[in-house]
Amino acid sequence: MPEELPHPSLAEIRIERVLHALADPVRLHMVRELATLSEGVACGSIELPISKSTRTHHLRTLREAGVVSVRPSGTARITSLRRDDLDALYPGLLEGILNAPH
C-alpha cells in the first residue's frame, strides 16, 4: 500500500556505482552506521550535520546503487544494508571497507 521505491536487482547492480556510492564521506558514514545494526533503521535517526534534503539525496544514491534497501513503514522509511546481496556479488568487499580505519 505505501509507495514502493525502485531498487536495482542483483543483476542490475554495477560495481562502479557501488564504489561511487561508498566513496562519499557522508554515505560511508551512513553505511557504517547501518552495518552496526542487525535490523534496519529510520533514515533520520542516523545523526549527521546535514539538511533533510541532502540526507534524502544521499539515501537515494545508496539505494539506486544497490547498497541499501528502503521500505516504507508508516510515515517513516526503514533503511537497511543489502549485506547479503553485496556479499554475493563482491565477496570480501564490504568487510574490507567496514574494517578500514575510520
Added chain:
Amino acid sequence: MPEELPHPSLAEIRIERVLHALADPVRLHMVRELATLSEGVACGSIELPISKSTRTHHLRTLREAGVVSVRPSGTARITSLRRDDLDALYPGLLEGILNAPH
C-alpha cells in the same frame, strides 16, 4: 635520479579516496589490467580510447589515492598495483572488486 613522484604512505591512504579512484570506469579498467600482471607496465601500454592527457590524469588520481605506484624508467613510467598495501589496509576489498562481473 629521475624525478620521483609523490605517493601516499600506508598511513596516509584514505578509504574514500581509494573508492573514488576505483569508481571510474576508465580507472577500474586500468586497475583490472594491472592486476593481471605480476610486474608493472608502462602506462601507455594499457589500451584505452582516451587521450594522453586524460590517461595522465587518471594515473595521477590512482597514484595519489594510493592504488598504484609509479616508478620512472627512462622515458617511460612503470605503473604497478599496490596490491600488498591495499590488502594490508583493506583485506578482501581488492579481491572483491577484481572478481566482480565485468
Added chain:
DNA sequence: CTCGTAGTTTGATGCATCTCGTACTACGAT
C-alpha cells in the same frame, strides 16, 4: 646534436554532484 617517443602541464569546456532552502506529500495522533 637532432629527432622521436613517453609522458606532464596548462587551460578550457561541459557535465555531474553536493549542498541548501522552500514547498510539497503522506501518514499518525489528537
Added chain:
DNA sequence: ATCGTAGTACGAGATGCATCAAACTACGAG
C-alpha cells in the same frame, strides 16, 4: 479535520571532475 512528523521534489548555486588539444619536458637512439 487539524496538526506535527518524516521524508520527497524542485530549483539553484557552487564545486568537482572527465575530457580534450596544445605546448612543454625528459630521455634514448641515431
